[in-house]
Amino acid sequence: MKLIYPIALTKIKGIGPRTARNIMDHCDNLADFFSYSKKELMQIPGVKASIADAVRNKTYLSACEKELAFIDKHHIKALWIEDKEYPDRLKQCDDAPLMLYYKGNAVLNATKVISIVGTRNATHYGQKICEDLISDLNENRDTLIVSGLAYGIDALAHRNALKNNIPTVAVLAHGLDRIYPASHRELASKMLENGGLLTEFTSETIPERVNFPMRNRIIAGMADVTIVVEAAIKGGALITAEIANSYNRDVCAFPGSIYEKSSEGTNYLIKTNRAHMIRHAEDLAYVMNWEISKKNDVYQQLALPLSLTKDQESLFTLIHQSGQLELDQMIKLLSWPQSKLALVLLELEMQSLIRSLPGKVYKSLAASPLVAK
Incomplete structure (x- = not known):
C-alpha cells in the first residue's frame, strides 16, 4: 500500500479513528476508498456528505506530498495502524491513531512498557522517586520508559532512563519538525541515541492545548502500566491515569504528604482505587506480576x-x-x-x-x- 493513502486519510477533516476503522472494514484496499463515488462513500458508516466531498475534491493531496517529502528527508518512520512496528498495546484501543510518526531506535513493542508521568513542578521527593525507581528497573531487560518530554517528572523520567541505559520514548503533542519545550532539544537529541520521539501529528503542527490530551492517550495506550509519581488534583497526569483506567490498563501512584499540593493527585488516585499504591520497583513488580513471570x-x-x-x-x-x-x-x-x-x-x-x-x-x-x- 502506498504511504500517501493512510496519510491522506488523516488529513481529511471529520475522519477520526473510529470512522477510519469503518472505512478499513468496508474497503479491501485503502486505495479503493479514494476512487469511490460520493454515493459509494456515504454508504460507509460515519462518512458524511462533507467528508465525501473532501475525498472527491482531493485538496489534501498537496499536503500529503509535502509530508512524504519531510518524512523522507528526515528519515522518519511512518507507522500505519496495521504495520508490525506499530505499538501492539496501543492498537488494542478503540481510539488509537491511524498513523504514528517515529524517529528513533527503540523497539516500541518491548516486553515491558512503562509510562511515567507527573507534575511539571517536581519536588525533591518526586525527583528522588524517579531516580530510585528507574535505577531499580535497570535490572529488567527489554524495558521501555515512555513519557511526554514536559518539564518536571516527564523530563526526569527520560533523563534517568538514559542514565541507566534504558530506552526511553517521548510522545509529542506536535509534529517532528520542532521540540517543545525548546529547552529540551538537547535531551530529545540524546534520546534519539537510545529511544526516540513519537507523535501522531504531521509536520508544521504546533503544540496547541487540545493536542495534549490526545498525546496523553498514546502515553497511556502504548504502556502496560502508567505510573504517576507526583501530581496536583488537576492536570495532565491525572488525565493520563484516567485514560489508562478506561483502557483497563494498570495504574500505579506513589503516596505523598497530605500537606503537599504536588501529592493531592496521587493520593486521590489511591484513595478512590484508581491506582495501586507503590513505594518502589518491587511493589511495581508485584502489582504487574512481573516477578512471577521471571x-x-x-x-x-x-x-x-x-x-x-x-x-x-x-x-x-x-x-x-x-x-x-x-x-x-x-x-x-x-x-x-x-x-x-x-x-x-x-x-x-x-x-x-x-x-x-x-x-x-x-x-x-x-x-x-x-x-x-
Whole structure:
C-alpha cells in the first residue's frame, strides 16, 4: 500500500479513528476508498456528505506530498495502524491513531512498557522517586520508559532512563519538525541515541492545548502500566491515569504528604482505587506480576500440586476462565453471601493466585487451574 493513502486519510477533516476503522472494514484496499463515488462513500458508516466531498475534491493531496517529502528527508518512520512496528498495546484501543510518526531506535513493542508521568513542578521527593525507581528497573531487560518530554517528572523520567541505559520514548503533542519545550532539544537529541520521539501529528503542527490530551492517550495506550509519581488534583497526569483506567490498563501512584499540593493527585488516585499504591520497583513488580513471570517455569511446577478448598477452586476457576472478573459478576454467578466471597477472594490473593485491580475487578495470575482438596 502506498504511504500517501493512510496519510491522506488523516488529513481529511471529520475522519477520526473510529470512522477510519469503518472505512478499513468496508474497503479491501485503502486505495479503493479514494476512487469511490460520493454515493459509494456515504454508504460507509460515519462518512458524511462533507467528508465525501473532501475525498472527491482531493485538496489534501498537496499536503500529503509535502509530508512524504519531510518524512523522507528526515528519515522518519511512518507507522500505519496495521504495520508490525506499530505499538501492539496501543492498537488494542478503540481510539488509537491511524498513523504514528517515529524517529528513533527503540523497539516500541518491548516486553515491558512503562509510562511515567507527573507534575511539571517536581519536588525533591518526586525527583528522588524517579531516580530510585528507574535505577531499580535497570535490572529488567527489554524495558521501555515512555513519557511526554514536559518539564518536571516527564523530563526526569527520560533523563534517568538514559542514565541507566534504558530506552526511553517521548510522545509529542506536535509534529517532528520542532521540540517543545525548546529547552529540551538537547535531551530529545540524546534520546534519539537510545529511544526516540513519537507523535501522531504531521509536520508544521504546533503544540496547541487540545493536542495534549490526545498525546496523553498514546502515553497511556502504548504502556502496560502508567505510573504517576507526583501530581496536583488537576492536570495532565491525572488525565493520563484516567485514560489508562478506561483502557483497563494498570495504574500505579506513589503516596505523598497530605500537606503537599504536588501529592493531592496521587493520593486521590489511591484513595478512590484508581491506582495501586507503590513505594518502589518491587511493589511495581508485584502489582504487574512481573516477578512471577521471571520465575514462570518454577511457578508452573509449584502450581499443579498446590491444594485448594472446593470454594477456592470454584472461585479461582471462574476468574481464571474469564482472565479477570468484576465483583458484581461473581456475586451474580455464585450466589454466595458477600462476606463469604470476600473471604475466599482474600485467601486466593494471599496465595498470589489472583490480584485485585481498581474498580473491584480481580485478575487471575496462575497459569492453570489447581487441584481441590
